[in-house]
């Protein structure tokens with residue numbers, strides 16, 4: 387029965403992906419296509435964050451550094467070599483390898499310790515990468531960044547659209563399988579109760595480090611696509627704003643669902659677009675970050691499971707249902723015991 | 726009689742408070758050992774030291790003669806020291822079945838497989854359901870663990886411990902919080918494991934009558950110290966124990 391439901395959702399997701407293929411024929415404006423491309427890219431980024439936060443329970447304040455590593459590796463490689471597919475592939479490989487190494491080192495250093503060490507070290511490192519990108523002008527072009535030309539293949543906006551869509555769909559199904567593997571199940575156990583996972587005989591640190599490497603590599607790939615889509619890179623790809631954006635997308639969509647971050651990315655990107663469009667109407671919309679904050683607070687209060695999480699708990703009787711109510715009741719029980 | 730677990734001068738202090746104080750004891754292999762003692766005597770803390778949740782301020786622990794004082798919880802579990810927890814310690818937002826399935830998965834050493842679907846091991850689910858049946862929790866298999874009543878969580882604890890099939894079972898008040906009707910059934914489960922005769926069981930329990938029939942040996946902890954050990958009959962007669970229980974105010 388369970389398997390059949392999995393099949394159904396897979397068919398639904400495939401059907402939606404199929405429909406999305408035709409968007410460029412309906413929406414022919416470059417800027418609108420660009421918004422969709424950004425959504426796919428940020429959906430990938432947010433899914434990678436969900437692996438950390440939603441599935442393993444690891445908080446990172448500097449996840450953007452992997453995104454930035456991806457963007458700069460691609461841009462620098464394409465900027466210095468011929469604009470060919472070969473250079474792109476090389477740039478992407480460099481991006482993924484650097485991200486894997488950095489996440490492995492950061493994870494191995496801090497994930498044995500209390501959880502806030504990882505959060506703090508990633509925050510510090512993201513800051514460090516930002517400074518590095520600003521100061522190492524000869525390579526990065528400093529704050530202003532630099533433009534580069536794309537391989538022929540990526541030049542038209544439709545191709546970029548399909549390539550990003552395909553990447554997102556493949557990464558979604560790949561990560562979904564990952565979270566449903568025996569390994570992924572242990573990640574969820576760690577999120578729920580690290581101590582107990584250890585006493586079942588699982589080497590918790592290995593799992594957390596591997597989860598962080600997967601998240602880092604996927605985030606880096608999102609950065610690769612981001613640089614491609616802009617044909618430009620600057621230090622903004624290391625800015626904390628992006629970590630906050632991606633955190634928002636994941637939480638609004640629903641942590642631990644993978645599909646949630648995709649929905650969240652769509653909402654946040656469209657909100658960006660419309661709110662900055664409304665700036666002509668009233669100055670308040672220029673301060674969209676305030677509105678953001680308000681929306682964020684409302685979501686956390688009324689939909690603590692996020693949009694997808696809430697829908698799933700209403701209609702599908704999924705384990706996430708318990709996330710809110712039972713944490714509460716558990717706390718009460720613990721208090722009663724203590725009293 | 727060989728000892729499977731051994732402690733030498735084992736102590737732990739929390740700040741100034743010595744919770745376990747110089748305990749030297751041998752846990753005989755394939756026997757049933759009970760630990761009794763008033764509230765706060767250090768029984769759970771002693772278990773935490775054996776299973777590696779806490780590391781001692783002094784003394785050492787041996788498993789089959791090997792010093793495991795510095796060995797991690799994970800490794801000890803893999804070596805064969807399994808335990809259940811007094812304060813239930815399950816995976817709250819996962820289903821009851823998934824809680825047990827994870828333990829079965831660990832027992833079968835399926836650890837780093839990231840490619841197959843977890844359902845590709847149907848044997849794990851079957852085994853988990855068997856275990857849930859043993860502890861009378863099968864109907865709740867698809868419930869979220871956090872939604873279980875306290876007594877049910879204890880049963881889940883036991884199922885998760887049994888799933889590991891460890892040589893040593895450390896049971897910390899497994900029946901606490903269960904209704905009076907449920908206790909005998911769970912004690913039967915424990916008795917059956919004992920009767921199979923190939924496991925070492927260590928049980929922490931307050932109710933003397935419950936362990937009388939089961940135990941080969943009883944250890945008495947009082948203020949962190951091992952004040953007596955012997956057969957149940959000897960312990961009942963022991964004056965120090967009587968004094969501790971009467972004078973200590975349980």
Ligand SMILES: Nc1ncnc2c1ncn2[C@@H]1O[C@H](COP(=O)(O)OP(=O)(O)OP(=O)(O)O)[C@@H](O)[C@H]1O
Nearest residue numbers: 739742744762763764765766767768769770771811
């Ligand atoms: N992590 C800890 N930090 C500080 N003190 C602790 C800690 N764990 C236990 N203690 C203290 O150590 C003493 C022994 O506690 P422990 O839980 O081992 O007793 P117990 O014999 O299991 O009692 P009970 O029968 O109530 O379960 C208590 O005074 C307790 O407050």
Ligand SMILES: [Mg+2]
Nearest residue numbers: 768769770811
């Ligand atoms: Mg106790």
